[in-house]
Amino acid sequence: xxxxxxxxxxxxxxxxxxxxxxxxxxxxxxxxxxxxxxxxxxxxxxxxxxxxxxxxxxxxxxxxxxxxxxxxxxxxxxxxxxxxxxxxxxxxxxxxxxxxxxxxxxxxxxxxxx
Amino acid sequence: xxxxxxxxxxxxxxxxxxxxxxxxxxxxxxxxxxxxxxxxxxxxxxxxxxxxxxxxxxxxxxxxxxxxxxxxxxxxxxxxxxxxxxxxxxxxxxxxxxxxxxxxxxxxxxxxxxx
Numbered sequence: 001x002x003x004x005x006x007x008x009x010x011x012x013x014x015x016x017x018x019x020x021x022x023x024x025x026x027x028x029x030x031x032x033x034x035x036x037x038x039x040x041x042x043x044x045x046x047x048x049x050x051x052x053x054x055x056x057x058x059x060x061x062x063x064x065x066x067x068x069x070x071x072x073x074x075x076x077x078x079x080x081x082x083x084x085x086x087x088x089x090x091x092x093x094x095x096x097x098x099x100x101x102x103x104x105x106x107x108x109x110x111x112x113x114x
Numbered sequence: 115x116x117x118x119x120x121x122x123x124x125x126x127x128x129x130x131x132x133x134x135x136x137x138x139x140x141x142x143x144x145x146x147x148x149x150x151x152x153x154x155x156x157x158x159x160x161x162x163x164x165x166x167x168x169x170x171x172x173x174x175x176x177x178x179x180x181x182x183x184x185x186x187x188x189x190x191x192x193x194x195x196x197x198x199x200x201x202x203x204x205x206x207x208x209x210x211x212x213x214x215x216x217x218x219x220x221x222x223x224x225x226x227x228x229x
Binding site for chain 2: 045
């Protein structure tokens with residue numbers, strides 16, 4: 001069965017701090033895909049990144065970086081030098097080959113204060 | 115490039131009434147998904163269409179729920195005899211054909227409140 005766990009319910013930081021959001025997943029498949037989405041207060045889910053299970057290279061996009069480690073079934077997300085606009089709920093999600101649905105974690109609410 | 119649109123954005127109804135939501139996917143996307151999100155939770159999968167064919171349904175989709183995508187373009191989700199437990203945000207997403215498991219693009223959602 002597929003499962004995504006985001007143990008951090010809420011994180012509060014002050015602007016310019018770095019913050020890491022944790023994601024642990026469970027799957028029996030050897031081929032799967034991992035995603036991060038951002039849900040700002042407006043409510044619309046915004047796609048951030050997709051990784052497939054064969055690509056363990058870490059990725060950096062501006063202030064965002066992702067650390068994928070199959071050995072620990074984790075796909076963590078780091079925001080460097082956080083900004084107030086980063087305040088949102090962040091969801092990690094998983095999908096398996098042949099299955100089309102996304103299985104989401106419960107989300108981590110990030111509050112960045114000035 | 116217009117995104118996924120959903121209508122209405124908000125719906126308040128009384129218990130026992132029927133409601134219908136509409137989703138218009140991104141035009142070249144042939145795959146369409148419905149999810150439900152309750153407060154403090156992540157979205158949960160309800161159902162999936164490839165063109166007009168409904169290929170997968172979650173156990174969450176009771177017989178009071180029905181979804182259609184008659185011409186492979188827009189989709190509707192109907193809830194009959196609404197219950198208070200149906201109160202949630204209903205999200206629609208679409209995905210283009212081709213690359214396996216590429217990202218889904220979400221609409222703004224329809225927030226349903228059942229009184």
